[in-house]
Amino acid sequence: MIAGSATTVEARPGALDFYRALGGAIEGRWTRAAPYVEGAAIASWFLLRSAGAPAGAMGLWTAATAVLAVLAPTSGLVVLAAIGPFTEGFLITRDVGTKPLLALALAGTAAIRVVPLWRGWRRVPVPVLLGLAVLVGTGAGLAVSRLSFGRAFYNSAVQIWLAGIATMIFVFVASAWVA
Numbered sequence: 001m002i003a004g005s006a007t008t009v010e011a012r013p014g015a016l017d018f019y020r021a022l023g024g025a026i027e028g029r030w031t032r033a034a035p036y037v038e039g040a041a042i043a044s045w046f047l048l049r050s051a052g053a054p055a056g057a058m059g060l061w062t063a064a065t066a067v068l069a070v071l072a073p074t075s076g077l078v079v080l081a082a083i084g085p086f087t088e089g090f091l092i093t094r095d096v097g098t099k100p101l102l103a104l105a106l107a108g109t110a111a112i113r114v115v116p117l118w119r120g121w122r123r124v125p126v127p128v129l130l131g132l133a134v135l136v137g138t139g140a141g142l143a144v145s146r147l148s149f150g151r152a153f154y155n156s157a158v159q160i161w162l163a164g165i166a167t168m169i170f171v172f173v174a175s176a177w178v179a
Contacts, residue, residue: 038075041065041075042082062101069102076106076109100163103171106171131172131173134169135165135169135173138161142157142161
């Protein structure tokens, strides 16, 4: 308001307001489309696996689903939960494949979304702290394995750890932070 004047000056919407509105519009549309995209991802995984698709096709599916997990973490969790009980469709090593890669994508996107909020938290939920403690403890066990049994055993142990306990803890922490 200008001194001595009855008129007010209103602020014009800025770039931040534009991106907030755009994000809200995309989120509303995604909510309606998500079940269809998730269903298509799950169905295509089963079709590719049933048809005995080559590793390249499964690798492309894994990359596309990792992008989905980064853009829409909840959808990534749904797809990971659906394919979780089945064997790997795409393997990088003997034990590391689709599920650990999707879990890492989910953990990464959860961290990106949570780090800016971290200062506002009064405390991290206890189950998340316990999950991270298990992750750190089992990771420390890998160091002991390296010292006790040598490099060959350690390499196998890391692959099994990443495909097993680490993947599940990444999914748990991502679920807690995304929810």
